[in-house]
Amino acid sequence: MPNLLETVEHDIVTAIESDKLVLPTLPEVALRIREVAQDQNSCVTDLADIISSDTAITARVIKICNSPLLRASQPVDSLKMAINRLGMSYSADLATGLAMKQMFQATSDIIDSRMRDLWSRNTEVAGISHVLAQNYTRLSPGQATLAGLTHKIGVLPILKFAEDNDHLLCDGFTLDEIIEKLHPKLGEMILKAWDFNEELSRVPAEYLNFERDSEQVDYVDVVTVANLQSYQGTNHPCTQLNWENIPAFSKLGLDPSQEEEEEDLSENMQAALSMLS
Helix, strand or coil, X not given: CCCHHHHHXXXXXXXXXXXXXXXXXXXXXXXXXXXXXXXXXXCHHHHHHHHCCCHHHHHHHHHHHCCCCCCCCCCCCCHHHXXXXXXXXXXXXXXXXXXXXXXXXXCCHHHHHHHHHHHHHHHHXXXXXXXXXXXXXXXXXXXXXXXXXXXXXXXHHHHHHHHCCHHHHCCHHHHHHHHHHHHHHHHHHHHHHCCCCHHHHCHHHHCCCCCCCCCCCCHHHHHHHHHHXXXXXXXXXXXXXXXXXXXXXXXXXXXXXXXXXXXXXXXXXXXXXXHHC
């Protein structure tokens, strides 16, 4: 007979396939932001008009533009100025990611707490991803941030399923096992459904493959390293791995054994975490 883990896994997959458990959809403002960003005829004013419909996102984009991480020579006090300084693509990626915060809420106190912890976790990895992309690659820091914010997006439908199934609310151990096993596959499904590009869509499915060694550094490598670095100073099992054997570090030109390198980045890491939290 199948155990509880196998049964719940089957139930979740079946519920998704039969549309009884709907995969999360991007908030309306995020959909409009991405539509404008992908339109070659759009301009800064078009993007600003959409972002400005959400005052919280508007304030956060301006704050990010003025953050120590971006080292602006003069303070920015308007959304248009911020978009001009950050660029259309970067601004759209940041705004899309920030719009997702509203998805991480639930009616059950237990699941709502998990949702908030998940968002906090995603923002931490996103901040580190931003710094890594900016300092060690030619990849877009905005895309790296978005990759970090969505690397565990596959957890959302699992938590939604748990919210509707009381036995899982009382069995945190089984729920954690289900999340660990299913979230990578579900995350890839969600990002593909959102029409994210292939580079970002593969991140949830592959960032935990510590033996992965692609030809060129990509967003999977960035999130893999960011995820591991986020556990430094904790007792998480990932800290027991030999990071020197993980190809993602060498592809970024990082030596995990060099603490001085990490200290040099600490200020930027804190600035990145501050701008997203």
